Amino acid sequence: MSGNDRLPAEERRKWILDKLKSLGVPMTGKELGELTNVSRQVIVGDITLLKAKEEPIIATSQGYLYLSEQNGPNKIEKTFVCKHASEKTEDELNIMVDHGLTVKDVRIEHPVYGDLSASIMVSNRQEVKDFIRRIDIANAVYLSKLAEGGIHMHTVLSDNEKQIADAEQALKNAGILLE
Known part of the structure; x- marks a missing residue:
C-alpha cells in the first residue's frame, strides 16, 4: 500500500491475512496499521474478526502471527x-x-x-x-x-x-x- 490509500474493510482484512501468511513471523498491530493507513485499534478489530472466521492467527508478545504448517503440524x-x-x-x-x-x-x-x-x-x-x-x-x-x-x-x-x-x-x- 502507499500514500494515504485506504482499502475498504473487507479488502484490508484480506490484505492483512495475506501479509501475515506470507511473512511467517509476527507483525505488530502498529506496523499493520501504518501499512494500511488505519489505527492500531482498527487492526485489533480486523484481527478479532479474522479470528472469528477461524483464521489461525494468534497474538504473540512480538505481534500477530499466522499459524502455518512451518510452526504447527510438522x-x-x-x-x-x-x-x-x-x-x-x-x-x-x-x-x-x-x-x-x-x-x-x-x-x-x-x-x-x-x-x-x-x-x-x-x-x-x-x-x-x-x-x-x-x-x-x-x-x-x-x-x-x-x-x-x-x-x-x-x-x-x-x-x-x-x-x-x-x-x-x-x-x-x-x-x-x-x-
Missing part, C-alpha cells in the same frame, strides 16, 4: 511443567530456546478463573530478551505469579525429540522442571 509438541521464582523466568526461557525449542505459550490453573494461557512464541535469546523487557516496561506480572504455588506449563515446539530431551534435562538440572 513440529513435535511437548508440555513442560515448571516452578521457579520470577527472577528465573529469563533463565528458564533461555534454556529452552538454547536447545532449539520454540516456547509457544505459558499456561496456569488460576484459583478463580480456571485455565489461563498466554502466547509467548519465542525461539531465540533476542526474542526472550525482548519479551522480558516488555514485561518490565509494562510493569506486568508473570502469569506464573497468578498460579497457586507458581506452577505453570509451557508448550514447546521442536524439530526433534533430542532437543526436547536435552532441554528437559537442562531444566531439571536448573531446578526449574517440576516432576
Whole structure:
C-alpha cells in the first residue's frame, strides 16, 4: 500500500491475512496499521474478526502471527511443567530456546478463573530478551505469579525429540522442571 490509500474493510482484512501468511513471523498491530493507513485499534478489530472466521492467527508478545504448517503440524509438541521464582523466568526461557525449542505459550490453573494461557512464541535469546523487557516496561506480572504455588506449563515446539530431551534435562538440572 502507499500514500494515504485506504482499502475498504473487507479488502484490508484480506490484505492483512495475506501479509501475515506470507511473512511467517509476527507483525505488530502498529506496523499493520501504518501499512494500511488505519489505527492500531482498527487492526485489533480486523484481527478479532479474522479470528472469528477461524483464521489461525494468534497474538504473540512480538505481534500477530499466522499459524502455518512451518510452526504447527510438522513440529513435535511437548508440555513442560515448571516452578521457579520470577527472577528465573529469563533463565528458564533461555534454556529452552538454547536447545532449539520454540516456547509457544505459558499456561496456569488460576484459583478463580480456571485455565489461563498466554502466547509467548519465542525461539531465540533476542526474542526472550525482548519479551522480558516488555514485561518490565509494562510493569506486568508473570502469569506464573497468578498460579497457586507458581506452577505453570509451557508448550514447546521442536524439530526433534533430542532437543526436547536435552532441554528437559537442562531444566531439571536448573531446578526449574517440576516432576
